[in-house]
Amino acid sequence: MKRSMVLLTWGHSNPRTAKTATGLLRFCPDECVAILDPDSVGKSAQELLEVGGDTPIVARLADAPQADTLVMGIAPPGGRIPEAWKAVVLEAIQRGMNILSGLHDFLSDDEELSAAAKKHGVVIHDVRKNTFKKVARRPDLNPNCLRLHTVGHDCSVGKMIVSLFVARGLQQRGIDAEFVATGQTGIMVSGSGLPVDCIVADFVSGAAEQLVLDNQHHDVIIVEGQGSLVHPSYSAVTLGLLHGCQPHGLIFVFEAGRETVGGLEHVTLPDLATQIQLVETMASIYQPCPVIAVALNGRRLSTAEAQETARRVSEELKLPVVDVVRDGPDQLLDVVQEFYNSQQWRLAATK
Amino acid sequence: MKRSMVLLTWGHSNPRTAKTATGLLRFCPDECVAILDPDSVGKSAQELLEVGGDTPIVARLADAPQADTLVMGIAPPGGRIPEAWKAVVLEAIQRGMNILSGLHDFLSDDEELSAAAKKHGVVIHDVRKNTFKKVARRPDLNPNCLRLHTVGHDCSVGKMIVSLFVARGLQQRGIDAEFVATGQTGIMVSGSGLPVDCIVADFVSGAAEQLVLDNQHHDVIIVEGQGSLVHPSYSAVTLGLLHGCQPHGLIFVFEAGRETVGGLEHVTLPDLATQIQLVETMASIYQPCPVIAVALNGRRLSTAEAQETARRVSEELKLPVVDVVRDGPDQLLDVVQEFYNSQQWRLAATK
Numbered sequence: 141m142k143r144s145m146v147l148l149t150w151g152h153s154n155p156r157t158a159k160t161a162t163g164l165l166r167f168c169p170d171e172c173v174a175i176l177d178p179d180s181v182g183k184s185a186q187e188l189l190e191v192g193g194d195t196p197i198v199a200r201l202a203d204a205p206q207a208d209t210l211v212m213g214i215a216p217p218g219g220r221i222p223e224a225w226k227a228v229v230l231e232a233i234q235r236g237m238n239i240l241s242g243l244h245d246f247l248s249d250d251e252e253l254s255a256a257a258k259k260h261g262v263v264i265h266d267v268r269k270n271t272f273k274k275v276a277r278r279p280d281l282n283p284n285c286l287r288l289h290t291v292g293h294d295c296s297v298g299k300m301i302v303s304l305f306v307a308r309g310l311q312q313r314g315i316d317a318e319f320v321a322t323g324q325t326g327i328m329v330s331g332s333g334l335p336v337d338c339i340v341a342d343f344v345s346g347a348a349e350q351l352v353l354d355n356q357h358h359d360v361i362i363v364e365g366q367g368s369l370v371h372p373s374y375s376a377v378t379l380g381l382l383h384g385c386q387p388h389g390l391i392f393v394f395e396a397g398r399e400t401v402g403g404l405e406h407v408t409l410p411d412l413a414t415q416i417q418l419v420e421t422m423a424s425i426y427q428p429c430p431v432i433a434v435a436l437n438g439r440r441l442s443t444a445e446a447q448e449t450a451r452r453v454s455e456e457l458k459l460p461v462v463d464v465v466r467d468g469p470d471q472l473l474d475v476v477q478e479f480y481n482s483q484q485w486r487l488a489a490t491k
Numbered sequence: 492m493k494r495s496m497v498l499l500t501w502g503h504s505n506p507r508t509a510k511t512a513t514g515l516l517r518f519c520p521d522e523c524v525a526i527l528d529p530d531s532v533g534k535s536a537q538e539l540l541e542v543g544g545d546t547p548i549v550a551r552l553a554d555a556p557q558a559d560t561l562v563m564g565i566a567p568p569g570g571r572i573p574e575a576w577k578a579v580v581l582e583a584i585q586r587g588m589n590i591l592s593g594l595h596d597f598l599s600d601d602e603e604l605s606a607a608a609k610k611h612g613v614v615i616h617d618v619r620k621n622t623f624k625k626v627a628r629r630p631d632l633n634p635n636c637l638r639l640h641t642v643g644h645d646c647s648v649g650k651m652i653v654s655l656f657v658a659r660g661l662q663q664r665g666i667d668a669e670f671v672a673t674g675q676t677g678i679m680v681s682g683s684g685l686p687v688d689c690i691v692a693d694f695v696s697g698a699a700e701q702l703v704l705d706n707q708h709h710d711v712i713i714v715e716g717q718g719s720l721v722h723p724s725y726s727a728v729t730l731g732l733l734h735g736c737q738p739h740g741l742i743f744v745f746e747a748g749r750e751t752v753g754g755l756e757h758v759t760l761p762d763l764a765t766q767i768q769l770v771e772t773m774a775s776i777y778q779p780c781p782v783i784a785v786a787l788n789g790r791r792l793s794t795a796e797a798q799e800t801a802r803r804v805s806e807e808l809k810l811p812v813v814d815v816v817r818d819g820p821d822q823l824l825d826v827v828q829e830f831y832n833s834q835q836w837r838l839a840a841t842k
Contacts, residue, residue, distance in 0.1 A: 278723040372629040380727025
């Protein structure tokens with residue numbers, strides 16, 4: 141059922157922090173009716189968040205009377221709700237709106253909000269809330285389903301975006317492909333998935349494995365990646381996901397110009413060649429799993445710079461490099477289709 | 492305060508499954524008054540669990556009237572309580588005993604048990620229960636505290652045992668060393684620590700980092716390792732812990748004769764040299780972190796076989812190999828002291 145969503149980003153309306161909002165604006169544009177940010181009325185969504193075109197920015201919920209859902213539009217480290225937002229959430233509930241949140245702090249655990257939701261007959265959906273408790277068993281998987289997985293050199297570089305571009309692009313080419321969400325925004329976009337970063341550590345790989353079991357009736361699945369193997373805070377999530385989904389091939393995503401870990405600027409990121417070698421090694425412990433392509437996030441670059449960077453990185457890494465946001469996914473889809481058709485992944489997996 | 496503990500292992504009285512019981516028997520022998528297993532009365536603890544000497548095995552709680560604590564003595568995958576145990580736990584509570592459990596399923600969440608505990612004024616201590624929510628920030632750490640960490644080729648090979656032998660051995664040599672517990676049994680033995688495998692995945696490294704911050708006033712800390720980087724189910728825990736505790740040096744533990752992943756016998760373990768290279772690589776992303784010694788678990792071997800294996804592996808890996816359970820920790824302690832005195836770790840860390 142189609143939602144009619146207001147995206148709350150007040151006080152955090154930048155493309156980096158408001159990545160839940162930008163994900164929904166990019167991939168569910170016809171369900172986003174407004175952005176709520178009293179400080180930014182008059183600007184365009186595009187200007188504010190680098191996506192979203194002319195989606196209206198409103199100061200009050202009353203300015204979006206048709207909306208049925210209020211979305212917490214941010215994903216801060218640690219995942220707490222900004223103090224000022226609680227009154228807005230309460231007002232939305234009183235207006236009869238459902239609440240959609242991907243924060244680590246669960247809104248449904250707040251007694252006042254929970255009582256109000258009950259009274260007004262609305263749902264507080266904390267997409268990160270889960271009781272998943274299943275250990276990965278590394279079972280035999282469907283040998284006819286190609287499992288692709290996005291990885292990257294850091295958090296928030298575009299792994300979800302690339303995954304969705306590939307899945308939707310393959311679908312448009314008539315291939316039975318499915319995007320498999322593993323994070324809060326991906327789950328909000330696709331309506332299913334598991335929030336692997338919020339699962340008890342012993343069961344992270346089990347969650348990734350469960351997602352594969354649930355989706356391997358498709359010909360191709362693209363499992364959304366999280367974090368990076370070199371992230372000082374989140375590498376556990378990355379490795380658990382990588383091992384649990386047993387990919388045949390990886391798409392490596394990086395943001396040009398990012399030299400340090402996002403949010404931990406005192407930590408310098410290892411170079412791309414080193415990172416690709418690391419992730420191929422950790423992915424290939426029990427079956428070969430190469431990086432088949434690199435996705436360039438050229439957000440900080442001019443078109444000329446992005447082209448030059450893609451050329452240089454491609455030459456250095458001997459891999460195709462594609463900026464899917466700027467150039468569209470076609471070149472990347474060609475690489476994926478070639479890999480799919482090569483049968484290389486089937487032979488490798490039976491070794 | 493000294494506890495007087497009955498270890499419940501009924502139906503699971505083997506050294507592998509009952510590893511919480513064996514850990515307590517080995518490291519807190521004077522607090523263990525009995526093992527509760529109606530099926531094994533007449534056997535010795537040593538015979539049943541390969542440790543514990545002549546600790547009595549009893550059929551009923553009434554046979555250990557002096558006990559004040561009932562311990563769930565097992566750590567099954569997934570961590571559920573065996574169905575038959577609930578009546579025993581209830582009886583213990585009614586007798587006024589505290590309950591100590593390291594299972595993933597929390598006994599304090601059971602309404603009947605929780606109500607009984609309240610009524611009888613006893614505590615149900617679920618050591619895995621936690622609300623830890625702090626992201627690792629990779630801060631500067633005390634440069635004068637040597638951080639050692641045990642890793643291994645699989646789960647349940649002796650990482651906790653080696654860590655405790657090293658910490659206690661260094662203490663006996665007059666060094667200010669501390670064991671830092673990261674798992675349920677280690678926490679029960681030492682009375683502090685965090686259960687990293689039961690922390691929400693985004694915060695695993697944060698928990699390891701917190702443990703270092705809490706203990707780095709000591710000259711040497713030995714952070715207990717968990718799982719392995721190649722474990723299909725638990726590698727997330729291993730990597731999060733490895734990155735969060737920022738070790739200067741590693742002790743690699745393996746069980747001779749174990750060729751497949753414990754509990755997942757269809758998965759063949761990579762060889763030791765490959766595993767050591769993997770863990771050194773993943774540990775050394777931001778600072779050099781060598782494996783300084785190998786600890787051999789020779790449980791399945793005769794003394795002659797253990798000696799021959801140690802010699803062969805040492806030659807192959809060019810590392811000292813010590814069976815601390817059979818031969819005592821002295822040779823390993825010498826290696827650790829040499830590393831500590833070499834200053835190599837201080838210089839490396841400032842690079």
